[in-house]
Amino acid sequence: MKIKKVLVSQPKPTSEKSPYYDIADKYGVKIVFRPFIKVESLSAKEFRQEKVSILDYTAVIFTSRHAIDHFFNLCSELRITIPETMKYFCNSETIALYIQKYIQYRKRKVFFGATGKFADLVPTIMKHNTEKYFVPMSDVHTDEIKDILDSKGIEHTEAVMYRTVSNDFTPEEEFDYDMLLFFSPAGINSLLKNFPNFEQKDISIGCFGPATAKAVKDAGLRLDLEAPTVESPSMTAALDKFIKESNKN
Numbered sequence: 001m002k003i004k005k006v007l008v009s010q011p012k013p014t015s016e017k018s019p020y021y022d023i024a025d026k027y028g029v030k031i032v033f034r035p036f037i038k039v040e041s042l043s044a045k046e047f048r049q050e051k052v053s054i055l056d057y058t059a060v061i062f063t064s065r066h067a068i069d070h071f072f073n074l075c076s077e078l079r080i081t082i083p084e085t086m087k088y089f090c091n092s093e094t095i096a097l098y099i100q101k102y103i104q105y106r107k108r109k110v111f112f113g114a115t116g117k118f119a120d121l122v123p124t125i126m127k128h129n130t131e132k133y134f135v136p137m138s139d140v141h142t143d144e145i146k147d148i149l150d151s152k153g154i155e156h157t158e159a160v161m162y163r164t165v166s167n168d169f170t171p172e173e174e175f176d177y178d179m180l181l182f183f184s185p186a187g188i189n190s191l192l193k194n195f196p197n198f199e200q201k202d203i204s205i206g207c208f209g210p211a212t213a214k215a216v217k218d219a220g221l222r223l224d225l226e227a228p229t230v231e232s233p234s235m236t237a238a239l240d241k242f243i244k245e246s247n248k249n
Contacts, residue, residue: 001202003246004029006239007177009036009187019236027243036182036190038167039138041070042160044077052159054080057134059087061125061145061156063118065098070162071136072102085109089125089133092116118145122152129154139163140186166190179204179224181235185215192219206242208235 012033013020024031054075062068075082087109090096096112099105111128113121125133133156135145140163149156164186169175175195180203182188192198206225207213216223225242232238 001178001204001246003027003178003204003243005177006031006179006181006243008033008181010181010183011035019234019240023236023240023243026240027247029243029247032177035167036187036194037164037184039066039070039162039164041074041077041162044074047074047078047159047161050159052134052157054078054134055083057132057157058085059089059128059131059133061121061133061135062088062090062095062099063135063145064091065095066138066162067136068095068099068102074161087111087128087131089121089128091118091121118148122148125149125154126152132156134159136161166193169194177203179206181205181225181239182207182212182216183209183235185211188212188215188219188221204242204246206235206239 006029008020008031010033020031020033023029060071062071072082082103088096088099088103088111090099090110090112092115093112094116096110097105099110111121111124113124125131129152133149133154135156135158137158137160139160141158146156146158164184166186167190180191182191182205200221204224205216205221206227207216207223208227213223213226225238227233227235227238229238232241
């Protein structure tokens with residue numbers, strides 16, 4: 001089936017130089033950016049039920065910009081004033097720089113890993129092994145951080161501060177796409193929540209990552225495009241190739 005309209009379940013790119021726009025121009029297709037999921041903070045009441053006092057800790061570990069936003073917003077809602085002495089450990093430099101949105105950036109209290117992987121941040125944490133670490137988490141997370149910090153004897157506490165929820169469609173929104181692109185299992189869950197009687201028929205489905213691919217198949221849907229691959233390391237590279245093949249006739 002010829003691809004004319006694609007739904008990308010991510011926010012619209014901030015840059016006009018996004019490869020998605022190049023694909024739209026190249027093949028004359030319409031690409032719509034419409035997230036199936038959104039991230040929201042727990043309420044102050046919900047967080048209090050976890051019985052965690054943030055001021056008991058001397059350092060915070062941030063694994064994403066979402067974690068930063070919801071940590072500081074929830075602290076504000078709880079009327080907690082974060083002391084100047086608090087230290088921050090971030091998975092990457094990008095995340096570390098984002099913290100400037102909320103505090104004055106000082107190298108002596110903001111640390112980050114080289115690769116974006118938590119394991120590469122651990123040596124820095126070990127140099128500050130007397131700190132008491134607080135780790136803001138999503139409701140959907142693995143035990144990787146907990147297991148690593150436990151194995152190193154680092155004092156820490158994880159607490160859920162934000163969650164992923166379905167970004168529901170309104171009755172007025174058209175759903176006339178030839179192709180849907182997903183980037184997380186939560187996106188697949190949202191599709192089925194919004195459209196419990198969804199029938200794929202000729203709609204092509206593409207996904208990024210093995211966990212999302214598994215969610216597509218587990219839902220009984222047909223997976224037409226999977227990235228990354230050796231030939232297509234990004235979703236846009238895979239989409240370009242897929243549309244070229246689909247629309248060549």
